[in-house]
Amino acid sequence: IAGITQAPTSQILAAGRRMTLRCTQDMRHNAMYWYRQDLGLGLRLIHYSNTAGTTGKGEVPDGYSVSRANTDDFPLTLASAVPSQTSVYFCASSDPGQGARNEQFFGPGTRLTVL
């Protein structure tokens, strides 16, 4: 089934630990995104990648890093987790080649708790 997968589904992490959230898509979309979703704040863009080999910073990039070695994978790394990074993380992808619509397809999310 085509779509986006994220792993893990949920995680409890001690503060200071390093964590990588995985995201894989099989739609051959060029663009990929990482968001965090918090109550009252909605979806906020952390990092994005317009195509393999390139990345850019979103609205809330501090404390996070990404890489885009190939089209399908876009991992998000927390180098040293802090409690304020407790959130639900969504990966998304889109195909800008479809034109102005640029619909973003979202994964099922990763619930991360940092203690």
Added chain:
Amino acid sequence: QKEVEQDPGPLSVPEGAIVSLNCTYSNSAFQYFMWYRQYSRKGPELLMYTYSSGNKEDGRFTAQVDKSSKYISLFIRDSQPSDSATYLCAMRGSGTYKYIFGTGTRLKVLA
């Protein structure tokens, strides 16, 4: 001030009611508007897409954009319990493919 404002709700309505969900925005450069639906513990899914001003209808759903007032709406007719979800508006300008999302409105349709 946030670029996109959306009432978080929750909004509770009886089955069969007409629901109106709204977003306001401050950036006059926004031209592309979307409504996403998000069920509990799931990722958002695209519901409606509109370019510039005007109305768009799809079944029980109507999306409306009023660029002069910087105001967009989603109407749901004959609402069903299965419509219970969080609805997020999203919008962008022509110079970027990145969307700005509203905070989402939680809707509960009571059977």
